[in-house]
Amino acid sequence: MINKRDVTIPVLNTCCSQCSTEFRLLEATKDSRLIEFEEVVEEITYKRQVAVSQCKCFGKVIRVAELPQKLFQRTDIGNSLWAHFLVKKYLFGMPTNRIQKALSLQGVTLPFGTLTGGFKHIDSLFTSLYKEVKEHCSSADLWNADETSWRVMDAEKKKFWLWVIASGDAVVYILDQSRSAKVPKEFLENSAGTLVTDRYSAYKGLYNAIKKAWCWVHVRRDFLAIYNGIKKHRAWARSWLRKMGRLFAANHKRFKLLESGSKSETDWRKANDEIDKILQSMKKEFKKQISENALAPQQLKVLRSLNRHWDGLTLFASDPRIPMDNNRAERLLRGPVILRKNSNGSGTDWSGQLAAKILTLFHTWLINGLNPEALLEAFLNDNSGKKANVNMAEYLPWKMSAARKKQFALPSTYSRPA
DSSP, rough: OOOOOOOOOOSSBBBBBTTTTTTOOOSOOOOOOOOOOOOOOOOOOOOOOOEESSSSSOOOOOOOOOOOOOTTTOOOOOOOHHHHHHHHHTTTTOOOOHHHHHHHTTTOOOOOHHHHHHHHHHHHHHHHHHHHHHEEETTSSSSEEEEEEEEEETTOOOEEEEEEEEEESOOOEEESSOSSSSHHHHHHTTOOOOEEEOOOOGGTTTOOOEEEOOOHHHHHHHHHHHHHHHHHHHHHHHHHHHHHHHHHHHHHHHHHHHHTTOOHHHHHHHHHHHHHHHHHHHHHHHHHHHHOOOSSSHHHHHHHHHHHHHHHTTGGOOOTTSSSSOOOHHHHHHHHHEEEEHTOOOTSSHHHHHHHHHHHHHHHHTTBBBBBHHHHHHHHHOOOOOOOOOOGGGTTTTTHHHHHHHHOOTTTSOOOOO
């Protein structure tokens, strides 16, 4: 949170230049706001008191004050600095060496080996919490999903895939060497609901209990490519793009009803009828154009794709919660993609898995309006010392008390992702 303080600037030359009479100082002030930034790194020396017994009961007994709270015995890095490092790297995409250089401007030297050892310890702490988020997310009935490549730059330079699956209140990132249906199948093995994705084949082989809702933005791109690339088909593509524009507009109106909590049956009936009318018109038109077979191959290709995916493309019509696009999953991958580009992926398998865990926690906290840096520091504090005691419910938004949510709330100035 921003620290606010008042600084009084005295008035100079407070006397009349003619008669030298002093001016009267008013209680009112003329206020001018200025935002400054000062990053301070503290080195604290804890002077632990030592006491020795003076009686003869047990001989000389020496007692020393407890060690300050820290993540593990050999570290001299405080939990607030660990949290700062993880937020800079995994939330804002800064490579490790750049964070080290930034801290060196403050006179702090953190060897790479020290950081690696600390990250390995932190990785083990996140396992249970990561599992809890995955289980909660998989128990939902509506998800968005997408995937992107992720390099692991060890000796073998393996290519992994970073998957994101997001429900209404949880986001899960999964790092796996497979880009096949194996990953979403394992995640949704005991689930039932609707999955919103692009038309990638891995999503098409999921269980019957998972309905596949396809992204209209990807369909629109098919027609837009013809509009921009084939001049003689531009008018034809434009007509389809306008149909889709009307469909998006009609669905947006209905979504506004959902957002407002409207219970007007008349409004809902009108909104649904408008969407159904547009869909029926589109279906009739593409069926006709395909059957006539008078179009060029490029035109027939996109119409046949539209026909094949029609059932999934129209699921949103019967459930206003289902979005017409998969933009949410793509936005949730934007930050990790920046991190991947800046850091060339991960150095080892375990550091890649750490990235998936931290991204899961950070984005789950963020979409629920919680401050990831403050919660992470609290989590590390709870895991510090000989008597580490972590109540998982205090870090899961769906189990967290209202008072704790208020304590760790995001500032209103921070825009939540997706």
